[in-house]
Amino acid sequence: MTEKEKLLHSALEGSRRDLSRLLSMIEKGEELSMPEREENPDYMILGITGPPGVGKSTLVGRIISYWKERGKKVAVLAIDPSSPRTGGALLGDRVRMDSANSGEGVFVRSLSTRGNPGGISASLMAMSKLLSCCGWEKIIIETVGSGQSEIKIVAFADKIVLVDGPDRGDIIQAEKAGIIELADLVVVNKSDVPSALKVAENIRSAFSFSNENDSPEVLLVSAERNDGIEEMMELIQSSESPLWRSRIKIRERLLSLWDHRLMSSPKLNQVIDDIETGSISLEDGLDILSG
Amino acid sequence: MKIVMAKPGLDGHDRGAKVIARALRDGGHEVVYTGLRRTPEEISRIVMDEDATALGLSTLSGAHDVLVPRICELLRESGMGHVMVFLGGIIPERDHEKMFSEGVRAIFGPGSRTEEILAFLGKSESRIENNQPVGVFNDDGWHWN
Numbered sequence: 175m176t177e178k179e180k181l182l183h184s185a186l187e188g189s190r191r192d193l194s195r196l197l198s199m200i201e202k203g204e205e206l207s208m209p210e211r212e213e214n215p216d217y218m219i220l221g222i223t224g225p226p227g228v229g230k231s232t233l234v235g236r237i238i239s240y241w242k243e244r245g246k247k248v249a250v251l252a253i254d255p256s257s258p259r260t261g262g263a264l265l266g267d268r269v270r271m272d273s274a275n276s277g278e279g280v281f282v283r284s285l286s287t288r289g290n291p292g293g294i295s296a297s298l299m300a301m302s303k304l305l306s307c308c309g310w311e312k313i314i315i316e317t318v319g320s321g322q323s324e325i326k327i328v329a330f331a332d333k334i335v336l337v338d339g340p341d342r343g344d345i346i347q348a349e350k351a352g353i354i355e356l357a358d359l360v361v362v363n364k365s366d367v368p369s370a371l372k373v374a375e376n377i378r379s380a381f382s383f384s385n386e387n388d389s390p391e392v393l394l395v396s397a398e399r400n401d402g403i404e405e406m407m408e409l410i411q412s413s414e415s416p417l418w419r420s421r422i423k424i425r426e427r428l429l430s431l432w433d434h435r436l437m438s439s440p441k442l443n444q445v446i447d448d449i450e451t452g453s454i455s456l457e458d459g460l461d462i463l464s465g
Numbered sequence: 466m467k468i469v470m471a472k473p474g475l476d477g478h479d480r481g482a483k484v485i486a487r488a489l490r491d492g493g494h495e496v497v498y499t500g501l502r503r504t505p506e507e508i509s510r511i512v513m514d515e516d517a518t519a520l521g522l523s524t525l526s527g528a529h530d531v532l533v534p535r536i537c538e539l540l541r542e543s544g545m546g547h548v549m550v551f552l553g554g555i556i557p558e559r560d561h562e563k564m565f566s567e568g569v570r571a572i573f574g575p576g577s578r579t580e581e582i583l584a585f586l587g588k589s590e591s592r593i594e595n596n597q598p599v600g601v602f603n604d605d606g607w608h609w610n
Contacts, residue, residue: 191544194516262490268511269500281514284497 178206185308190281193308197283200300203438208300208307216246219302219313220410221328224337226318229363231270232397233337234316238271238280240407241312249281249310251301253294253317253327256286263287267316281310295327296434299427302330325356329426333410335359336390338377340369355422357390358413361406365394388416439463466586469517471499471508473536476526476554485521485553488579494586505532509539512548519549519589529556529564537568537601546602549589551609553577568601571609585609 175183178199185193186209200206220237224230234250241248250271256263263286271282283301287294302313317327328334336357354360362374374394381389391409395402415423436442445459454462470486472479479501486496497515499508512520520540522533533552540548551571552564561572571585588609589599598605 191513194513198516256495260491260493262493263495264486264490265495265497266486269498282511283514283516286495 178204182206182208185304188309193281193304194283196304197301200297200304201285203297206300206304208303214311216311217306218311218333218411219306219315219331221315221317221331221334222337223317223325223328223334225339225342228337228339228342229397230316230318230337231267233361233363233395234267234314235271236397236400236403237314237407240403242277242279245279246312247279247281247310248312248314249283249305250314250316251283251285251298253285253287253298253315255318281305295330295430296438298327299330299430326426326430329356329423329430333358333413335361335406335410337361337363338373339364340367340373342373354390355419356426358415358419359406359409360390360392362392362394363397365396365401366399370394436460436463466519466590467495467497467515467517468519468521468586469497469499469508469512469515470521470523471503471511472501472523473503473505473508473532474524474526474528475502476524476528477501478525479523481525481553482521482523485523485573485579485582488582489521489586492579492583492586505535505539508536509543509545512540512545513543517548518593519551519586521551521553523553524556525554527555529554530560533564533569534567540601541568545600547600549599550601551582551585565608568604570599570607573610 181192181196185196196206222230222234231252234252238248238250252265252267254263254265254267265284265286267284268282285294298315302315305313315328315331325334334357336354336359338360339362360377362370362377364370371394374392378392381392391413393402393406393409395406397403441462445454445462448454449456449459468489470482472482482498486498489496497511497517499511503511508520522536524532529552537550540546540550550569551573552569553573556564556572556574564572570589573582592599592607597607
C-alpha cells in the first residue's frame with residue numbers, strides 16, 4: 175500500500191486527522207482514487223454563494239446548527255480569496271460560525287484560492303467526494319462573490335443558494351448576466367433591515383420578466399435573528415431542479431473539468447513557452463494539452 | 466505556511482491577534498483566525514481540520530500557564546506533534562522557560578515587530594525543509610528567543 179492508500183483507508187475508517195491530510199493533498203493538486211459514494215437520500219452538497227458582507231458565514235452557521243440538531247454530520251469548505259500581491263490569505267469565516275467550533279459532528283476547512291493549481295472547482299469536487307465517502311452527510315461549500323466564476327465554482331453542488339442583502343442588489347446584476355439560472359433558491363438576508371424587503375421585491379420582479387415560470391424562489395431571512403431559517407431549509411430540501419437547470423449545471427461541470435485538465439497538464443509551461451516563441455499555434459497548444 | 470491564530474480561554478481582547486493575522490497574511494501566509502474564547506479542545510480540532518503547519522496563540526489573561534500546556538498536550542495526543550506553536554500577548558519573563566519546555570518555539574510580547582515574527586516563520590520554514598524539528602513533539606531544544 176502506498177502512503178496515500180494508507181491514509182485513505184484510515185480516513186474511510188473514521189480518522190479525522192488523515193481525512194484532513196488527504197484534503198490538503200487534493201488542495202495541492204494530487205489525484206486520489208476514491209470509492210463511489212453510497213447512494214443515500216440524506217447526502218447533499220450545498221453551494222452557498224453571494225457578494226461579500228451579505229452574511230453568508232452567519233447563515234452557514236445557522237445551517238450547521240439546523241443539521242447538527244437533527245443528528246447530521248456536517249462538513250464545510252469555506253473559500254476565501256488570496257491576495258494577488260503576496261499570495262497570503264486571511265481566512266476568517268470561522269469567527270462568524272460559532273456552531274462550527276464545537277462538537278465532533280462538524281468539520282470545517284478554510285481554503286484560499288491560491289493552493290489550487292488546477293482550479294478550485296475541480297479540487298472542491300474531489301474534496302466533497304472524499305468527505306461524503308468518509309460519512310459526512312451534509313457538505314456546505316461557501317464562496318464569496320456573485321460573478322460568473324464564483325457561481326461556476328459551485329456548479330457541481332446538488333443545491334445552490336444565492337445570498338444577497340439589503341442595499342446590494344448584486345443579484346439583479348447577476349440576473350442581467352444570465353448566470354442566476356444556476357441557483358435553486360435566492361435568499362435575501364438581514365430581513366430585519368427595512369430595505370431588504372425592497373431588494374427581495376426587485377429580484378422577484380426581475381424574475382417575472384423571464385419566460386420561464388420555474389424561476390427560483392426568493393426568500394427573506396435573518397441569519398442574525400434566526401428568522402426564516404427552518405423555512406429556508408425546507409425549501410432547499412424540497413426544491414427540484416428543472417431539467418434545463420440540471421443541463422446548465424452539467425455544462426458548467428464539464429467546463430470546470432476541462433479547465434482543470436488543461437491547467438494541471440505537466441506540459442502546460444512548455445506549451446506556453448512554445449506559443450510565446452511562435453513555434454506552435456494556440457490550436458496546436460490546445461491539442462497537445464488535451465491529448 | 467498555513468497558520469491558525471487562536472485566542473484560548475476567557476480573554477476577550479483580540480486586537481493584537483488580528484494585527485498579527487493581518488501582518489502574516491501580508492507576509493504571504495495563509496492565516497485562519499478562530500475568533501475569541503476557544504477551548505483547548507476546540508483549538509486542537511481546528512488545527513486538525515485545517516491541517517495547519519503552525520499555531521499562534523494570543524493570551525493576555527495570565528492563564529497561559531494552564532492553557533498552553535493543555536493545548537500542546539492535545540496536539541501531541543491527536544497525532545499533530547509536528548505542529549509548530551508560538552505565543553504572543555502577556556507572558557511574564559519568568560514563565561518563558563516553562564513555555565519553551567512545553568514545546569513553544571517563540572514568544573512575542575508587547576513591542577514585538579511583525580518583521581521579527583515573519584523572520585521567525587521564515588527560519589521555521591527552512592528548518593522544516595531541512596527536517597529539523599519545529600513541532601511540539603520532536604524536540605532538539607531550538608527556540609527563536
